[in-house]
Amino acid sequence: MGENHKKFEDLHRASGFINLNPLQRGGVLSDAARRVVPEWCDGYSVCDFCEGCLDRIKNPPVESFVHETLPEFLGTETARVTNGARESKFIVMHSLCEKGDCIVLDSNAHYTSYVAAERAGVEFFEVEKTGEPEYEILEDKYAEKIEGAKSKTGKPPKLALLTYPDGNYGNLPDAERVAKICHQYDVPLLLNCAYSVGRMPISAKKLGADFIVGSGHKSMAASGPVGVLGTSSEYAEVLFRKSEKYKIKEVELLGCTSRGLPIITLMASFPAVVERVKNWGEEVEKARKFSKQMENLGMQQMGQRPHNHDLMFFAAPIFFEISNRHKKGRFFLYKELKDRGIVGIKSGLTKHFKMSTYQLTGEEIERVVSAFTEISKL
Amino acid sequence: MGENHKKFEDLHRASGFINLNPLQRGGVLSDAARRVVPEWCDGYSVCDFCEGCLDRIKNPPVESFVHETLPEFLGTETARVTNGARESKFIVMHSLCEKGDCIVLDSNAHYTSYVAAERAGVEFFEVEKTGEPEYEILEDKYAEKIEGAKSKTGKPPKLALLTYPDGNYGNLPDAERVAKICHQYDVPLLLNCAYSVGRMPISAKKLGADFIVGSGHKSMAASGPVGVLGTSSEYAEVLFRKSEKYKIKEVELLGCTSRGLPIITLMASFPAVVERVKNWGEEVEKARKFSKQMENLGMQQMGQRPHNHDLMFFAAPIFFEISNRHKKGRFFLYKELKDRGIVGIKSGLTKHFKMSTYQLTGEEIERVVSAFTEISKL
Incomplete structure (x- = not known):
């Protein structure tokens, strides 16, 4: 047992990012x-x-x-x-x-x-x-x-x-x-x-x-x-x-x-x-509006439509197409989002991914939409 | 769902106490x-x-x-x-x-x-x-x-x-x-x-x-x-x-x-x-010394002797005897210890109880021994 155990002490989680991972959005402590x-x-x-x-x-x-x-x-x-x-x-x-x-x-x-x-x-x-x-x-x-x-x-x-x-x-x-x-x-x-x-x-x-x-x-x-x-x-x-x-x-x-x-x-x-829970109606409205904005960028929201939940699955041929010519390949979407302060979409995915808008503020949603818009133009 | 849920928000754990409960002594975070x-x-x-x-x-x-x-x-x-x-x-x-x-x-x-x-x-x-x-x-x-x-x-x-x-x-x-x-x-x-x-x-x-x-x-x-x-x-x-x-x-x-x-x-x-873990020998010595001090007060340490672990079980007829005439009855030991800044012995126990000295400092051990000494004279 030696000095190399020190690595277990210094554990950091990226902070200040918007996390779109559906399994993280509802777990943030009050x-x-x-x-x-x-x-x-x-x-x-x-x-x-x-x-x-x-x-x-x-x-x-x-x-x-x-x-x-x-x-x-x-x-x-x-x-x-x-x-x-x-x-x-x-x-x-x-x-x-x-x-x-x-x-x-x-x-x-x-x-x-x-x-x-x-x-x-x-x-x-x-x-x-x-x-x-x-x-x-x-x-x-x-x-x-x-x-x-x-x-x-x-x-x-x-x-x-x-x-x-x-x-x-x-x-x-x-x-x-x-x-x-x-x-x-x-x-x-x-x-x-x-x-x-x-x-x-x-x-x-x-x-x-x-x-x-x-x-x-x-x-x-x-x-x-x-x-x-x-x-x-x-x-x-x-x-x-x-x-x-x-x-x-x-x-x-x-x-x-x-x-x-x-x-x-x-x-x-x-x-x-x-x-x-009382504000669930607003969360659904937020998700639906976001879904429309993503579809305007050329993606398709899979699953029930209009959607009834904050967890959404998108087919994004546009990102798959970019991944074929981007120097980061299929990791480009993760990288480009992270550069814009956004995490939670699985590294390596472009063609299909799931995400959630749960409990995001209006300002955060705007940042996410802007990021996807910019990336879709790469 | 009403106002009475506010009680779930304001949760406090007593702090500043010495906790003798064996299951708490090894769980304190580094x-x-x-x-x-x-x-x-x-x-x-x-x-x-x-x-x-x-x-x-x-x-x-x-x-x-x-x-x-x-x-x-x-x-x-x-x-x-x-x-x-x-x-x-x-x-x-x-x-x-x-x-x-x-x-x-x-x-x-x-x-x-x-x-x-x-x-x-x-x-x-x-x-x-x-x-x-x-x-x-x-x-x-x-x-x-x-x-x-x-x-x-x-x-x-x-x-x-x-x-x-x-x-x-x-x-x-x-x-x-x-x-x-x-x-x-x-x-x-x-x-x-x-x-x-x-x-x-x-x-x-x-x-x-x-x-x-x-x-x-x-x-x-x-x-x-x-x-x-x-x-x-x-x-x-x-x-x-x-x-x-x-x-x-x-x-x-x-x-x-x-x-x-x-x-x-x-x-x-x-x-x-x-x-x-490297200091285990000292922990055993500490427990053995403490056990002797408790026995000097009229208690008996049960289990292996000399003891090889910080978890100890004491038979304390002296406390049982006091409980028969103390106004708090069998809750007296818990109360008297708490008044002296010590918790972790199950409320209501006097005749037999388990406890641990694990990771207690010399000064804390002294406080615990003093408390038991004072209480044994009640």
Whole structure:
């Protein structure tokens, strides 16, 4: 162990840039959360106040947050804080399914939905999407797929999953309709709302979902890794079953989950998150206006149109064309944007890329549009 | 959603106190880590630099940390960063065992070892401990228990687990001997080192362990939740198997784990952690001296004597006696210590309690001894 370890101390993240990465736009801490960080960033911190159940800590008010506020916010009867949306999904699959069971999911699902299914030893059947340019999930296909899964495996799927919206195109399918279809087959529905809970108004109850999963670091202005999981009282008994040996510890949560800054920042940002959700209409308008400006430059916004979410996917033949003659090749777009104070579009991409306008100010949007305009003229 | 959410914003942790809680003493951030917190506390942060594999990020140097530095530090061929020691243990059990398999563990194991086994659907056989006052795990009992498990279930245990040290008494069994015994039966050994990795010098290779688990927030000066998991190349293929659909994503890690401040603080504190491990001898001396001072006040230190770890368990009949006549009853000790600027002993305990002197300065130790002396005279 020598001097070369010094490199681990001096870690810097570029600051002062506009970050267009959809997974970063909703995770920026609120001012209130940022203020409490220094007091809570050591190790386990919250556990100072624990008498055996993290979610029963009264001060700081973890108990009322987890057991009252969060279920109300998610439109569920019960909720928990987890280590992330992917961990929430695994908890549901691992609780509901035995190895060899099957589930149905949309083909726009995040990779972690598939990997969680694989970890739970579960076979999956994919509801296909329509082709370019919409890449939409057609709700009625869930009936077909559930029947197909049943006839192929001899038993009904244990779970259906819908990504709401998906993380590529920002499409919002009719979740209520999917829930109705699934329930006709007695299949419970999980909504993966990693890009909606904390950004837009959403209620599991209104949509008829049995499970709702959210991401603290993606969309609830919290320091990662942290997620949320809401469900009905009925399913809570299955998901949050207690240990036989340790009567107060929940097996799927391994006793407790988010034991430090993540849950503290999730709580401290919450009032600001509640407020920003109210302005969702403006966020959608902002995205639509931006989409038009990008299309005026010769790009095409894929996915639902008019778009209903800040996460957008663009086909940009114009940038692909420039990359063929630019000295930086396919890295030119990343480089040119960075030179203009903008990051978050994956290095090396030109032809297709996704981005988000969430929580950008009018001035920032103008800077982004100007940058794309200038670059399109290279 | 109303005004009552404001309570989630104003979260404070008592500061300026000496915290004797063993699980907090090793989690205090290094100065270097504290410095980088403001830059990295938003959401996912590290993912700015990810091209699909978090553990392959080159800048910040996650790749060299995870794939070179950490295995060297743990004495293993390979390592990963996880969401915590409990999650590391579940990864091992879930990878090695089928439902209905069995494992052997020491009866000083942390509750999360049992809960992880329960989550993995695995039966456990406990290696009993000796009685008061040592509560020791006798190494040879592992042979007996492995044979017992085999004759009872008809198949050998898939795993043995040893807690090194345990979190109640701070006992350090002869892990090398346990490893030898387990290997005679072809049973791999997992060492739960949540209270040793990052505090004392330790090498899985030297001890002969197949898996080693550590805790970032408990003992590596990192912001929770974060853990480490090291193993051999042979077992790495099983534990860190890749997804069939997403070839670069590891199934048990659900793609990636610690995606934010936890891994950044783990890295930033690492050089300081390497240095403090070198001073382990002084920490043991400090604990032994403190133990003597407590015994001079009429308490008895349980567990191994002389003690080999900063985590100590005291029987304190003298405080129990005072609690019977103090107006605060059994809460008197917590109250009296807090009045003297000391926290971390569980509220309500008097007769028995655990605590740690890890990383306390000489002056702080003196304050703690004075406080206990004053309180013993009440």
